[in-house]
Amino acid sequence: MIHLARTLTEKIEKLTGLPVKRLMKFGFVGGSGIxxxxxxxYIFNEFTSFSYKISFVFAFEISIINNFILNTLWTWKDRKTxxxxxxxxxxxxxxxxxxxxALINFLILWGLVEYFAFNKYLANLIGIFAGMSINFLVNHKWTFKKIP
Structure with a gap:
């Protein structure tokens, strides 16, 4: 099964030119970030007097640091400096x-909560997924670009 998944991943990479393995790692790191x-x-919303907007800022900043460390050590470990x-x-x-x-995430969170009465947790999760594609592509091409 693992061999099949590896072969399929390699074929998709050859056909599309997309770094599928790296994208999968980025997705796993993103999952931990979620x-x-x-x-x-949740902690900031339920155990402080912070609004969901302030809770978002703190939670997002903590997840940025977590994800940067993991992406540096694992996703782009071949591009260390x-x-x-x-x-x-x-x-x-x-x-x-x-x-x-995060701005995209926040605007989606805010819009869904304020205008469509979405649950704030579901709205936040939707916002997180919305920013992931852009986040990966720009980081791959700019932040962690190959150093000749």
Whole structure:
């Protein structure tokens, strides 16, 4: 079964040119980020006097740090750098891209809650998935680009 999945992944990569294995890793890291985000979103909503909007900001920031570390160590481990300046630049780029995705996430969360009376947790989850594709592509091409 594992051999079949690996073969299928390689064929899809050859046909589309997309880094499917890396995208899958990014998805797993993102999944852990969702757990981190939703856990802290819940904690801040239920155990503080924060609004769902403020809870979103804190939960998202914590998940950004979690995901950057995991993506650096696993998803793009072949593109590591020992240069401290480059590491800081990567974190800044990653943060910028993820904040752009966060804006999309927040607008979806806010719009669904305020205008369509969605459950705030479901709305947040929908927003998280909406930003993932852009997040991966820009990080792959810019933040973690191959260094010649």
């Amino acid at each position: 757990v981190v985000n939703m856990s802290f979103f 020992k240069d401290k300046k480059e590491k800081k630049i990567r974190f800044f780029k990653y943060h910028l891209i993820t904040l752009s995705a």
